[in-house]
Amino acid sequence: MTAATVTATGSARQLGWGLAALVVAGNMIGSGLYLLPATLAPTGSSSVIGWIAAGAGAVTLAMVFAALGRLQPGADGLSGFAERGLGRFFGFQTALAFWTACLVGNVAIAVAATGYLGYFFPVLKTPVGGVFCNLALIWLTTGAYIIGARTAARFAALALAVGLAPIVVAVAAGAIAFDPATFVDSWSPSGAPLIQSVPASLAIIFWAFIGVESAAALSARVKDPARDVGRASIAGVLLATVVYILATVAVFGVIPAGILAQSSSPYADLIARVFGASIGGVAAACAVVKATGTLSGWVMLGGETARAAARQGYLAAGFGHGETTPIANPLLGGAIMSVVAVISNQATLGEQFGHLVALTSVLSLVIYGLCAVALFRLAGRPRDRVVAILGLLFSVASVAAAAPGYILPTAIFFTVTSLAWLRVRRNRRPADPDGDGTRPA
Template structure:
């Protein structure tokens, strides 16, 4: 999972504008989060054939990034995914989007904490066990929740400060892989379970696309770039492209040095790779950087989860504990405390015998939910735009999103269905409280 909104808050009000190149680096940084650090472990059963999945997901992510660029260009005043879907598909879908995205932020944060704990296990092997790992996850979530409770600016600065540090492990892994790459190792790991590509590659798409989550942050840059009409689209596609290059190079490096069978039991694959090539001292540096990046990513998604809940409360979708329509923008202390408690509960409920099992369970459910929201945004763009180019783009994005969900394992799809059902029950209360009101400017449904 990627860290979103890593732009320091003061930059949003300074009046300085970003060129498309710098904006592209910001987009790439928002996606390249700590989740990728455990991706080789989750993909060990697919092996080096997961390279095909990276290319497929990268192409789909570029299309979706362009979709959000179109939405951001046509609706620069929208308040994130909730507003995009509400305006295009009605208040009910806007409500479902708010609840689902809030759930993704909280659940995804637990998965990010797992990645940080996995790399801490490089220094403290006991953290590879379920009990100590759960305690460490709780501590990481508690620390970043406290930072958010102290103010969004504190958590945002924490996330921004870890961006460059987090890239170091991937760059070192790429260099190590280039120096020690073995074609025989890469070939032997092509399909560890002997499955045909038609079965192994589709199954890997959900795990892989996790690393592209956050591409929707590109739309938020429209007010910060010099020429939104052109630069948002350029920055979105270039940012996804840069992230894709890093992902592919890092994946090839790992599978070209470490056999897939050994990756399956690893808690810190890039640190293990660095240790094989450069020695234990460099491996320790990689692991430390990954932990720092994990903390920053948790901080970024803690802000996003809290702000999503606040916005939803202001629209009447959630209780006033998270925010109030009477005082828009104010963050009640109950907001981060409740979110932190929910994440702590998720840590306990999803405990698995191995970090890889728990990580795979969480990111599968989160990715399916988020891709469903991307599909709704594609439909919103189709309805909002009359230009043939944007409409074709939205259809391609919709086809990719539906295909990615269809390729997911049933165990990843069921949580999304359950959330929709539970949220629909909640909608009955929201609608009765609002007296059946439909917001002006939104489609009725």
């Protein structure tokens, strides 16, 4: 392997279900955990209800991807599932939507890492300092993917172990200093009834579960997709859900919602309150490592999605040949992420993060809904059809609960990609079903 290519053959392909599960959990337990308490401060401690609901929905979606992995082990990522179940039009839509979600979401992850770096370097909390730090993180992790997909996966798994350490400490700090009055007072800071505030927060909360599809998206890299995609998906989601609920209770039981809203490093602030500023600094450093590892995993997913789309004839051949990813693929992805980082820059990191994660969540939930419909079409067992219906209902309900400002850009995106499909059909290259870099005549 050279620095100019990433291959899925030989040892680079060998991702067992355990490592894949850590990639799933690692892709979720990152910016979603480290910065969301500040974003969810207006919802308050009642957001724990949203975490439980989102966790249940994520487990259902994990079962959707487990069934798809079992039924279609040869499918190359989410677009492969959609194409086999719904046809090439929806395969094209899914490929472009998931690639876009990866690129936009990656910027949000970089913003979260920058927020914790701001614990040490306050200048990074400014718009100019923040955008330069975001760009540096994007290109650091793009470089890891260029070196090799397995390198990126190992980095993400190692970062998960490092990143969980401060969360364990934060949960312990919350148990020591937990104040029921603080938790109750922060239940609904806006005063809105829960039937309004909790559903409206689901699109933001579900950002923390974006990654449930990671094992399925990497199905071409997994040893035994028919078995291991399901195992990895469900195990990763369950691990993440437990961590999210414990951490949310801890932070809202110690820090009032009004103060959380102004924080760029909520868990470091929690630990500093209980154990001192020096320990809080260690937690912030671990959070930076974890968020960077999460970014590394998602950069890999974005590149693999573009490679699969090129193999299927949805993107230009320069994005991939069979199971080989040319260097142009990650370089172009890094360039697009850089543009998004600049144009999405806001006065505060929290504001920028909130906009990016909500847009990514709504776009991803639409993709999950399409995959659920694909499963319904492909399923031969009644149990799989029930799972498909539940996954679709959760996806539709979550999108419907999102703010209209996030639904409209998603609708525009799919309108544009539908028009682009007309051009793709006219200039369509045959697909590469064998994955050998050649296409039938």
